[in-house]
Amino acid sequence: MSEAKLREEMVMLSRSLFERGYSVGSAGNISAAVDDGILITPTNSCLGFLDPARISKVDAAGNHVSGDKPSKEIFLHRAFYQTRPNTGAVVHLHSTYATAISCLSDINPDDCIEPITPYVVMRVGKVKLLPYVPPGDPAMGDMIIALGGAVNAVLLANHGPVTAGSDLRSAVFASEELEETSKLLMMLRGRNYRSLTDEQIDALRSKFR
Numbered sequence: 140m141s142e143a144k145l146r147e148e149m150v151m152l153s154r155s156l157f158e159r160g161y162s163v164g165s166a167g168n169i170s171a172a173v174d175d176g177i178l179i180t181p182t183n184s185c186l187g188f189l190d191p192a193r194i195s196k197v198d199a200a201g202n203h204v205s206g207d208k209p210s211k212e213i214f215l216h217r218a219f220y221q222t223r224p225n226t227g228a229v230v231h232l233h234s235t236y237a238t239a240i241s242c243l244s245d246i247n248p249d250d251c252i253e254p255i256t257p258y259v260v261m262r263v264g265k266v267k268l269l270p271y272v273p274p275g276d277p278a279m280g281d282m283i284i285a286l287g288g289a290v291n292a293v294l295l296a297n298h299g300p301v302t303a304g305s306d307l308r309s310a311v312f313a314s315e316e317l318e319e320t321s322k323l324l325m326m327l328r329g330r331n332y333r334s335l336t337d338e339q340i341d342a343l344r345s346k347f348r
C-alpha cells in the first residue's frame with residue numbers, strides 16, 4: 140500500500156473508532172509502519188478529525204521528520220515495532236471497558252483478558268497487564284520492550300489497551316475485539332461462567348495460525 144493510501148486509511152479507521160465511542164476527545168493514538176519510518180497520529184489530535192497531510196512521520200530512529208508533533212505516547216508504538224518484527228500497525232485507546240479492567244485489582248497480570256470466546260484468542264491472544272506509569276513516561280516503552288515481543292497486546296494499568304497487528308486493519312480489529320471482550324467480562328463479573336479450556340485454545344492456535 141502506498142503511503143498516501145495508508146494515510147487515508149488511518150484517517151478513515153480512526154474516524155470510525157471515534158464515531159463508535161472507542162475514543163473520546165484527544166484520547167488514543169494510532170501508528171502504521173512505512174518503508175522509511177512510522178506514521179503516527181499527532182499529539183492532542185482527535186481520532187475523529189485527522190488530516191492525512193498533518194499525520195506525524197518519524198524516521199526509524201524516532202526523529203520527527205514531517206507533519207504535526209507526534210503523540211507523546213509514541214514510546215508504546217516504537218516498543219512494538221522494535222520487538223515484534225512483523226508489526227505493521229499499533230493502536231492505543233482509552234476505550235471504556237478495557238480501561239475498566241485495567242483498574243481491577245484482582246486480575247491475573249500475565250493473562251488479564253480471559254479467553255471467553257475464540258475470537259479474542261485468534262485476534263488478540265494473551266494480554267499482559269503492565270504497571271501504572273504516568274502518560275508519556277518513556278518507562279511505558281521500556282516495559283513493553285522487556286516483554287521481548289511475547290505478546291500482541293497489553294493493558295496499561297489504570298490507563299488503557301495497546302494492540303499490535305501485521306497491518307492497520309488487523310491492529311484496529313484487535314483493539315475492537317479486546318474492547319468487546321472486556322465488555323463481556325465486565326457483564327459476566329459476579330456470575331458463574333466458563334472460559335475456553337487450554338485444549339480448546341491450543342486447537343484454535345494450531346488451526347488459525
Ligand SMILES: [Zn+2]
Nearest residue numbers: 167212274299
Ligand atoms: Zn494513553
